[in-house]
Amino acid sequence: MTFKHGFPLMQSLRPLARAALFSLLIATLSCAQAGLHSDLPDLGAPDLVSYTPEKEQALGRAFSTTLHTQFDMIQDPTLLDYVRQIGARITSQTQSQRDYRFYVIDRSDINAFAGPNGIIGLHSGLILAARSEDELASVIAHEIAHVTQRHLSRRYEYQNNNTATTIASLIAAILVGSQNPSAGMATMMGATGLNLQQQLKNSRLHENEADHFGIRYLTEAGYNPFAMGDFFGRLARESQYDEFALPEILRTHPVSADRLARADDRAGQMPKDTQKRAIQKDTLTLMQLRLQNHHPEDINAFEQAKLSSAQSCYRKNHQAWLKQQDTAVAYSLKCLDQAEQDAAASPYYALLKAQIQTRLKRRDALKTLDYLTDVYPRNAAMVLARARALQAFEGPQAAIAYLEQNVDRFLHKAEFYNRLSQLHTEQEDDFYSDYYQALLQEHLGNIEKARYLSRQAKAHVTAEMRKKNARIEQLKSRLTQYR
DSSP, rough: OOHHHHHHHOOOOOHHHHHHHHHHHHHHHHHHHHTOSSSSSOOOSSSGSSHHHHHHHHHHHHHHHHHHHHHBBBBOHHHHHHHHHHHHHHTTTTTTOOOEEEEEOOOOOEEEEGGGEEEEEEHHHHHHHHHSSSHHHHHHHHHHHHHTTTTHHHHHOSSSOHHHHHHHHHHHHHHTTTTOOOHHHHHHHTTTOOOOHHHHHHHHHHHHHHHHHHHHHHHHHOOOTTTHHHHHHHHHHHHHTOGGGGGHHHHOOOOOOHHHHHHHHHHOOOOHOOOOOOOOHHHHHHHHHHHHHSSGOOOOOHHHTTTTHHHHHHHHHHHHHHHOOGGGGGOOOHHHHEEEETTTTTTTHHHHHHHHHHTTOHHHHHHHHHHHHOTTTHHHHHHHHHHHHHHHHHHHHHHHHHHHHHHHGGGGOHHHHHHHHHHHHTTTTTHHHHHHHHHHHHHHOHHHHHHHHHHHHHTTOOHHHHHHHHHHHHHHHHHTTOO
């Protein structure tokens, strides 16, 4: 998916992060020395407990904007929904009222991070490295625990009153930390004069706390509590003889024998009678195949040889789908039918089949998608797929009405707003095209761009539309007079 008014993407993360850090520090410090006010938000006191919700949200918006303007983000609705369903299941066990946002960054590094205001990021390399959904869920639970225990805010211990310096350091830490959270924290600590030994002590404490609470959330969500120690331990063993092969997640989340022992001990304390959730065992594999298909040059032939016939079928059909092939001979729908008939099969087989049927103009797609959206009403990818089918068989207005009816049911709305904007663009409706792009940018935290697009939308309001709006406003005013 490509967003209209698209974002510039990083071609080389490390150089740009360093350049951004240098530029921010110089520019912001220069403003401070000149006695000027910065346009950056006042982030308030160092402890998140004393932050107002508005200030925490402002920091989250800045972080989200950085992610979506400086990094290649995975825009695959099916993969994103899969990750977000896992995240929602885990966050439901935290007793937190926070709205968590989950994103996938298109990077081969094995890494994950927790940002301000409940933003959780996973690198695509991490998803590919997991051997089970339990392992993937364990990392998500660990990052969620960093948020619930306020680890990010507890590192913000200011030692001077130079607000401009502090804000510059913070924003720089965000830019660097998006790629490498520990490097970002180190930048912040160095700029504010904190003691390195205390920093390392806090890091170890925070990792142990994140393990402790993360394993609890993991277990209560119905996942294997030992998966966290198993995953981190395996990564450590695989890289123990090659310092340069150390996964990024082990640099940002240091692993020691003591930490692994604590994790296993904590997992052993979890209730044995916790109700386990039924997991379609091959769903993670299907998501990994989707990621690999986006980068076919990286596909390992040996790994592909281990696929079941159903998984191989999914991979081939998805490859043809990505190439936007619209001939029946490009697909193997018969093997998808066979995979779908397995009682334990992932519903993503049926979803892919329905998407292919839509492309081939086969009305069976609507029947399949009606069923899927009834059974999985919280699956955004299925709702978006049904909207495309409605567009194909009933026209764009049917798709627009359906998306507008359903968008508010979902926390993550970016894909909905972008699709609505595209549909209105195809209808040559510039007002709603820019309007939904403005909502998209607001949702992603880029308020300045949202304001610009809202002004663009307003410029498309015709005299006739203003006349109609004035009439309805008069009617509304008149109706309020009735008792």
